[in-house]
Structures are given as structure tokens and as C-alpha cells.
Amino acid sequence: MFADKTMRARSGAFAMLVSALALAATATFAPAVADAKERDKDRKKGKDEEVSAPAFAATKAGDPVFASTYKPFPNIATAIRGATVFDGKGNRIDNGVVFMSGGKIVSVGGPDTPIPADIAVFDGTGKFITPGIIDIHSHLGDYPSPGVDAHSDGNEATSPTTPEVWAEHSVWPQDPGFSRALANGGVTALQILPGSANLMGGRSVTLKNVPARTTQQMKFPGAPYGFKMACGENPKRVYGSRGRMPSTRMGNIAVNRETWLGAIDYANNEDAKRDLAKETLVGVLKGEILVHNHCYRADEMALVMDMAKEMGYRVSAFHHAVEAYKIGDLLRENDVCSAIWADWYGFKMESYDGILENAAFLQREGACVVIHSDDQNDIQRLNQEAAKARAAGLRMGIDISEGTAIQWITYNAAKAMGIEQMTGSLEEGKMADVVLWNGNPLSVYSRPEKVWVDGALLFDANDPKRRPVSDFELGQPGEGDVK
């Protein structure tokens, strides 16, 4: 009943599968060995010829690896008119026009916005348009459906600090959850994070929510990496129960600080041997990799912000920040976003003080709010979660516009993920990541009718074939069903 992916309990025997994987590994290893022999020959030759370049070399540190191969799908120039538009930056346009072409937003405006004569025009009367919804906290692909042991790839829970692991190496693109997030949630971009078993869980990856054969085909071009950290109960429980550090909150901070000091030494040592873990940490110190820190309690968030100052990095967002409302002022001053649920509370000790007004109280303080899911079901209804959080604020007399609530699940998420120059709002020149809703997205009664990613129509409620079906679902009960 609670997600917060510390560890998922899984069951089932899979000895045969393990041995099958072992065989596969041997098979793929063989050519590599052969390659090495070839290179060995070259190397000997090289020595004789006095060539100084090393014969064996990985791609240089910092050069792109596992690079995005995402390509937008074909689009047709499209305009929607007569709809209510929430632009993602808090604004609302009634009877608005959104015009996209070449995969980009060309214009957004009122009823007089010019539309070329020769393009597809949809009547949006009674409908609503938002930017594509963005989930800053997802485990789709690294904890995919079906959630069997063999798919449990979200926590490298073998050491409290694993900055060397990258979530993208765990993402299974055939997770049917991606399609549900698209069709029911209008989600066009999402950040896949490692879980929270570790203090430092590894790099996250930001994806375009497009069906793909490889994860590289989903990787959001130009998105910075994120770095997952975790406060509190999970790391100390996971490692404390194994009789190793950390077993307390003070242990959590101590292990973090030691690890950062090691990274600083590494960064200052030009002769240091390459170290994947420290490369990630140095990326954070340089500001190239954004920290996403799972942290529930207000007092712990305050400690982490001080630790970040001590070590010279900044936190982009606290995730699951259930008590953020207690320190909205501090979060605003430190320019840290709070990625939160609307109503989760009470499932673990550090969530005991969860209240419906969290987002609204942060907004009152002028702090940055992002509504996140951490859940394969809630990611399908981030609009409804934002609506709940807004309603709680209105009851307290805090004036939060509908456009602001949409901003929580679009522009603010993009900003905390470092992709706000490319997506997250309907502005000229940005990616045409757009959702047409069949009613007000802040109502429980509304659903996405069409979803475009970079101008390509990838979901249409009125066209059963314009609905992604993952490999896993083929030939299964309900293949291609409305989900």
C-alpha cells in the first residue's frame, strides 16, 4: 500500500532463468574476448612502431555515452482553436489557439491568433489544452509491470552509496506503464530514478514518453542527468539491518559527507584513476548533474541543505517532501523545489505529518511546488493530484489559480529537471509536447483526448490504433483494449 520504492518484496523461483542469463552472458562475452586478442596484436605492433596513444581506451570521461538516439516521429502541422489553454507557466487563455508545426510550438494565443489555411485544425470548443504532463519521479521501466523479481531493477541495494549506477541501464522500454501514463495521464516526459534504499542511489534518466525498442530511443535529448539521494528511514533501515553503516540518521549524514570529501579530493587530483562513482559526484559538484533528494522530514531537509553548502553543490528538488510545508521559507531562500504527493500520509513514520495543504502552504511562501507520482497508477492522474492539492489551498483561503496547479505538473517539474528551456510550457519554439483534454484537466471527469510528443500524435482516444501496445501485451488478454 505504500510505494516509496525502498525495496519491493518479490517472490518466485527463477533459477532456470538465472542460468539462462548466465549462458547469454557467456555468449556475448566471447566476441569481446576475441576483440581483445585482436587489439592485443595491434598493441604489440604499435609498440614496435613507437606510437604513444594507448591501444586500449574507453571513451573519454565526460564524452557522451549511451547517447540519445531519440528522433521525433513525423508530425503534421496542426492547430487547435476554441479551447481553454493552460500554458504551463500559470496563465490561462480562454477560447485560445495553439498552433504547432515541425514538432515545435509556433504560436499560442487568443482567438485572433492567425492559423495558416492549409493545415489540420481541430475544434477545441469545450476542451482544454495543456503542455505535456511531466513526472519528475517515476520508476517506470526500472520497476516495471509485471512487478516480478526478475524485473526488480530499481535499487542497487548492495552498498549505501552507488553513484556509479545509472537508472537508464535498468529501464525496460516494454513496461506497459509508459503507455498508460501517456494515454490516461498525458505524460510526455518523465524522470526515472533509482530507488531510495541507498543514500546515493545513482544517476537518473529523463525520457520522452515515446514507445521504443531501446532506452536510448527514449532519452530526452539535451536533458541533464539527475542524481538520486535519499534521507531518513530507508538507507538506515536497509544497511542497519545488515549490521553496517548507516544504521542511524547521523550515520546517514556521516557517510554522505565522507563520500563527498572523497569526491572533492578526486576532483582536485588530475592524476586520479577513472572512477565511475566519483565522476557522477564531480558532475554534481560542477552543477552539471542535478540532485534529486528523497527526504520526508523538514529537519532532515534543513540538514541536507547545509551539507550541500558545506560540500559545494545544490539540491534541485526534495522528493516525497511530506513536511516541506514546515519550512517553506527555507526552501524558498535556498531555491529548492519540493516534489510531493497530494495526499499520501501515515504509511511510514517519516510520513506521519503529511497534510493535504503541503503544496498550498509552499505556494503561499513562494516556494517551488512539483506534484510527483512515484507510482505507476498515480502517474496516470497527476492532473487529479494537482487538483486535490489546489482545492486544499483554496479551503485555507490561499488563492491558487488553475493555471498554477497545472504549472506544478508541467513547467515546475521541467525546471527542477533542467529541461524547462525545451518543454514544460506552451511557448513559441518549444517542443510541441501537448495534451488536448476532453474537459478541464483539474476535474476527475476529464481525460486526455489527444497527446502529441514533439508534434507527433501518439495517442488519440478516438482512434483505437493510435494507442501504444507494448511487446509484453501482445497476445495477452486485453491486447489493445482501452486501459
Place this chain on the structure above:
Amino acid sequence: MKRLLALGLSGLALAAAAPALAQDVTITNARLVIGDGSEPIEGGTVVVKGGSVVYAGPAGGAGSAVTGGGTAVDAGGAWVTPGLFATVTTLGLADVSAVGESNDITANGSPFSAALDASSSINPTSQHILVHRAAGITRAATSTLPAGSIFAGQGAIIDLDGDTKPVMQARAFQMIALGEGGAQRAGGSRVAAHVLLRAALREAQALVGKVGTPQTTEIGKDDEVLLSRFDAEALVPVVTGQQKLYIAVERAADIRAVLALKAEYPKLNIVLVGATEGWLVANEIAAAGIPVIANGLIDLPETFEQLGATQSNAGRLAQAGVKVAINAATLQDPRRLQQVAGNLVALNRVPGAAGMAWGKAFAAISSVPADISGMGGKAGVLKAGALGDVVLWDGDPLEVGSVPTKVFIGGIEQSLDNHQSRLRERYRDLDESDLPKAYDW
């Protein structure tokens, strides 16, 4: 306030007891929801006397003249509904589920299973009860969950008024897990779970009619005794059909196996719980007359027994004539029941999907689960003779963000305060210029 006493071993006999503090209340000018599946009535009136509803309907309707003073509430056109009925919950059984010391939901180390009786341990002032009361839930079916066995134990029907007697009906149902969950607990396979269940039912059958503490075991004299005496005894009302048997299954084939069980043991009073793939066997379920407490919005193949998952499951089951309530067990919290019901309404506008009309969706979280729990006509509905559970809302109760403004349980207006509301009031600002927040209470 307890108005119903559970009597007898099976706890199925109900007797009305006069409430001590019930107010007489007349609510007028309501957008009135009866809860029986009908659509809202504009300008409706609800009259509660002595803790029970004596009238609910149009302002001038026959019987509305019984208004006899008491508190008058002008709803001002606001939505007025019966209290919601949350079914398959753990309300009152844990403070914080991940804090083991506070959690009575499962008992891995117990030698007992079917004999576990949730009614012994309900904490009526649990914050979860207070929080959910403020969300409009007035009654709930609450149960321990299976841990070391396929048998979860015996669930109770509780009220959420926070008084000293939360249990309305003890031992209202036995719950068991079949499918993957049952297989795991029965030793590793569905096959083992089915044998275990049948063996247990046979042992219970052997005890039917036996009363008192036996001198020797009457069951399985020459066989291995699988259940403790207490567990076997607890299953006696199950095999006689006096106590409902909630069976948690998801896969179509597992549902068919349950229907076959019913053919084998016709007295079993079966309710399906979960039933993600129920839509694939909807007609067979309908023909068997078995109600379903269905997962509302599960649409992912989260397990191999949920491959056919779709949000249209509940709607398709209802279309086939199955009595469908919404399962609170798969929700983040039971207070999301209203959101689930709202989503089922939303499906009506999604081409190819099956949803529910507004009134039916509301009934799926009020009168239908109450009816399945043996509280038909008493809870989840505003009709003469029903318990005086009435909720006034600040908006459409199925819309996200709507909350109750007043909650009556058995005619008594409830406090909507709890830990969360107190935190909300403390942090309505961050001003500590005079004293720390600890003095702000």
C-alpha cells in the same frame, strides 16, 4: 456511538440499541444523493430521528412531514449524501503500517489464521479513523490480512465515530487469498492453496453442530490435522453459509475456480475481492450471483494474474449484472474511494471504455459495499430505517478536492478534527516572532 450489537458466535445477529446522544436533524435544500444508484434530487430533505433516517427525498414528498424539530440545517443547495462505506480496509488496525509495533494488520508469527478476529483490536481513535471520517467515510469493513496462511482472519464492520465501541458487527466475514497470493502462502502453488482450502472446509464441516470445548479432537483423527482447533472452529460459520467468505483472486481462471468451489460447497456465501480480470468472466459471475469488490482503476499487468487489467473492469462487470463495489484495499488510502468513483464516471466519455453513471458510481462506494457487508438498507443509503449517517459536502462528492463540511454518524455530528487538521492550523503561517510553533495549539 454503537447502535448495533453483535450477538452470538457467528456475530451475524443484529439488534438495534437506542443511541444515547443522537440528535434529531432536519436537513433541507440539499442536492440529495440517496446512495441507491439513483441520480441526485434537487431541493431534497433528510430527516433523522433517534439516530435513524426517517425520511430522505424531495422537499414535499410523502413522509417529509415527519419533521419534528431538532437541529435544522439549511444545506444551501450543497450536496448531501449518505456516509461512504469503505470495504476491505485495515482502518483501526494500525497507526503507521511500516511501524511494526503499531501494526496489527498481519501476524506472521501467530499460530492462528482463520481464527484471527479483527474486532478484538480495533482502535477507535486511530488517526486513520479520524482522517477518514473527515473524508466522509462513516462505516467500514476492516480486516486483518493474510500472512502465514491463505486465511486472513475474520473481518469486522465498524463505525468511524471514534467512541468506545467501534465494532458494529464482529466476525462479519472471513477473508482468504487464492491466486498468486494464496499460492505463496499455501506452500508455493495454486494447487496447494486449493487443497488447503478444501481440507480446511472439510475440517470445519466436521465441527458443524459441535459446541463447547471438545474432550478430544473430532477432526482428522486418522489424518494430519491441518488447522488448529480454533481455526477450524472459526470456519464453521463459513461452511454453513452464515458468515461471508471474501475470496481475493485476480485472474479469470482463478475466478472460475472460485465459481467451481461454490458449486462444490453451495452453502458458501462468497464475495470476490479484486477480480482484476473479472470482465473476462462477467457473465459467469453474474449467473452465479456472486458480488464483486472490484479493484477500481487497476489497468496494468502488475502480476501475471492481472494481464487483462483495465479500468473498464468494474463498468463491464456492472453491465453484465454483477453487483460491484469498489475495493479500498488497492488504494493509497480509502479516502480515495470518491476519486475512483469519479474516474468510473469519467470513463463514460472515453470511447470504448465502460464506466458507470454518476449515481451507480456513488452507490459502488456507499450502498453496494454496505449491502455486500450485510448492512443493506442500513448503511450507505438514505432511506427510512437507515442509520443516520449523513454527509454535507463543499462540492460534488465524486470530484477531486471535494470534502465534507459536516458529518453525522447515527445522527450525531462528528468532529472533523484530527492530527492533520491540527498541523494544518499550526502551519497556516510560519510566524515564530513571539514563540516557537510548539506553543501554537
